[in-house]
Amino acid sequence: xxxxxxxxxxxxxxxxxxxxxxxxxxxxxxxxxxxxxxxxxxxxxxxxxxxxxxxxxxxxxxxxxxxxxxxxxxxxxxxxxxxxxxxxxxxxxxxxxxxxxxxxxxxxxxxxxxxxxxxxxxxxxxxxxxxxxxxxxxxxxxxxxx
Amino acid sequence: xxxxxxxxxxxxxxxxxxxxxxxxxxxxxxxxxxxxxxxxxxxxxxxxxxxxxxxxxxxxxxxxxxxxxxxxxxxxxxxxxxxxxxxxxxxxxxxxxxxxxxxxxxxxxxxxxxxxxxxxxxxxxxxxxxxxxxxxxx
Numbered sequence: 604x605x606x607x608x609x610x611x612x613x614x615x616x617x618x619x620x621x622x623x624x625x626x627x628x629x630x631x632x633x634x635x636x637x638x639x640x641x642x643x644x645x646x647x648x649x650x651x652x653x654x655x656x657x658x659x660x661x662x663x664x665x666x667x668x669x670x671x672x673x674x675x676x677x678x679x680x681x682x683x684x685x686x687x688x689x690x691x692x693x694x695x696x697x698x699x700x701x702x703x704x705x706x707x708x709x710x711x712x713x714x715x716x717x718x719x720x721x722x723x724x725x726x727x728x729x730x731x732x733x734x735x736x737x738x739x740x741x742x743x744x745x746x747x748x749x
Numbered sequence: 750x751x752x753x754x755x756x757x758x759x760x761x762x763x764x765x766x767x768x769x770x771x772x773x774x775x776x777x778x779x780x781x782x783x784x785x786x787x788x789x790x791x792x793x794x795x796x797x798x799x800x801x802x803x804x805x806x807x808x809x810x811x812x813x814x815x816x817x818x819x820x821x822x823x824x825x826x827x828x829x830x831x832x833x834x835x836x837x838x839x840x841x842x843x844x845x846x847x848x849x850x851x852x853x854x855x856x857x858x859x860x861x862x863x864x865x866x867x868x869x870x871x872x873x874x875x876x877x878x879x880x881x882x883x884x885x886x887x
Contacts, residue, residue, distance in 0.1 A: 614752070614756065625767070
């Protein structure tokens with residue numbers, strides 16, 4: 604093989620080598636960005652699911668006020684809430700604590716994590732007290748250990 | 750092909766690849782920053798506020814009747830309406846405004862400090878009077 608041919612082959616190999624190095628770097632960066640983007644989407648989804656509880660909880664049939672089976676008033680029934688708090692360990696809301704604060708406090712669900720930061724969402728809800736037959740205001744608090 | 754031409758071609762390929770990688774980075778770094786879920790959350794809060802108020806009792810009456818009385822010119826009912834609205838607004842961390850729109854004008858107007866934000870559904874009463882809440886983004 605003459606010298607000129609050898610130099611040509613070496614140059615081609617060098618270009619192919621550099622090409623593959625850059626390709627590999629590009630792929631690594633691309634996958635890293637893809638993974639971090641997916642993680643951000645998962646985080647956003649979990650965050651939404653957590654915040655959505657302020658709408659889901661008052662609309663749960665287990666808690667919602669109804670009269671003769673007709674749900675004509677948007678309200679949580681205090682007696683149903685108390686009954687639900689007794690059996691809520693059969694539900695899985697994750698590492699959360701769900702509380703209704705009015706004249707007294709009802710812990711609907713209590714499954715705190717041992718560690719981690721706590722996020723909190725709260726909202727006003729209507730609470731029906733069947734003992735006095737009145738619709739009042741309460742504060743629904745959802746805490747999430749992340 | 751001459752040696753210089755081959756080198757130039759290799760350089761061009763490398764430059765093109767670097768530009769492509771740079772473009773990939775730009776596409777991913779300039780993502781959509783608007784958080785739509787936050788608006789949905791605030792909308793849920795605003796709706797919870799007006800729905801709670803519309804269901805609740807005040808004395809021997811309910812909130813809706815108080816709003817109708819208020820729009821009819823009963824100042825004591827207006828004080829009750831705005832007072833209970835402010836109690837409910839206290840359960841929301843963000844800035845909130847509660848507003849009553851009377852069918853024939855007048856009425857108590859609004860209370861709160863949110864000028865523009867996510868507005869709840871409007872609760873329309875039998876008299877045509879209506880009320881709603883607006884929750885501001887943080």
